[in-house]
Amino acid sequence: MTDATHSVQDGARTAPARKPPSPNAVLDAVxxxxxxxLAIVGCILLWQLVIWAFSVPTFMAPGPVDVLFAFKENAGLLWKNVLPTLMEAALGFVFGNLVAILLAVWFVYSRTAEKAFYPIAVIVKSIPIIALAPILVLLFGNGVAPKIIIAGLICFFPTLVNMVQGLKSASPAMLDLMRVLSASNAEIFWKVRLPASLPFLFAALKIAATSSVMGAIVAEWIGSSFGLGALIIEATYNFRSPLLYATVVIAAALAVVLFFAVSIIEKKVIRWKPVAPD
Structure with a gap:
């Protein structure tokens, strides 16, 4: 049975392995x-030129130079507040996606469960996060818990939808072959359904990686004294525009880092490409 299932799994992949990275991999990536x-550098230069040309006041819209000085002057403050947001986003990402994956597996193997609980997931998704945040703060207090829950909720639905679709995308011919070979449901899941679902799953995880940061920041807007969200509110009310822009840049950079972290894991996990249909 083991040899047969291995041959079935190999049939879903293209045989050639990835080439080892070249010595000039970094230069090639650049x-x-x-x-x-070049586009990013051009936008930054254009931004600075507009600020200089129209003499825009710093409290309204600081230029890149002002933001750079804000980074230097508030490095300790920014670092102190980025760690709580990173923790909330990471925990929300893990728990939200874990629950979504487990529910997706349950839905695929239980049509009744899918009919019963899928509409509830859609209803929860339809509630604006900014409206849900105060409710969670009232229920769980003003600590870390509501921030993690909100970050997890933002990650949850895209992963659920994609994972269900991915698990259902397994080739019917391969499923029939596994049943002919008397494979158990667990063997079918690990050898056929899960590999077929991985491209769908990682597509959702890359979306969730950036969304989790947004969820954590939105949650920090609703009564928090720490984190990037709280720092954004404080900088806005005190007209500290350079610090505000610096905080937004840090938040965007954090989301980009998480996105690329998931992309790197995807390349390590998915070492094959689906065979294109004739």
Whole structure:
């Protein structure tokens, strides 16, 4: 049975392994992303030129130079507040996606459960997070728990939808072959359904990685004295625009880092490409 299932799994993949990275991999990556790098640098230069040309007051819209000085002057404050947001986003990402994956597996193997609970998931998703946040604060207090829950809720629905679709996308021919070979449901899941679902899952995880940071920040807006969200509110009310922009840049950078972290894991896990239909 083991040899047969291995051969079935190998049939869903293209045989060639990934080539080892070249010595100039970093340089190649820079050239591959050169258009994006130039576009970002161009936008920053244009931003600074507009600030200088129209003499825009710093409290309204600081230039990149002002934001850079804000980074230097408030490095300790920014670092102190980025860690709580990172923790809330990471825990929300893990728990939200874990619950979504477990529910997706249950839905695929139980049509009754899918009919009963899928609409509830849609209803929860339809509630605006900004409206749900105060309710969670009232229920769980003003600590870390509501922030993690909100970050998890934002991650939950895209992963649930994609994982259900991915598990159902397994080739019917391969499923029939596994049943002919007397494979158990667990063997079918690990050898056929799960590999088929991985591209769908990682597509959702990359969305969730950035959304979890947004969820944590939104949660911090509702009664919090720490984190990037609280720092954004404080900088806004005190007209500290350079600090506000610096905090937003840090939040965006944090989301980008999490996105690329998931992308790197995806490349390590998915070492095959689906065979294109004729």
């Amino acid at each position: 050239f591959d992303n050169l258009p994006a790098i």
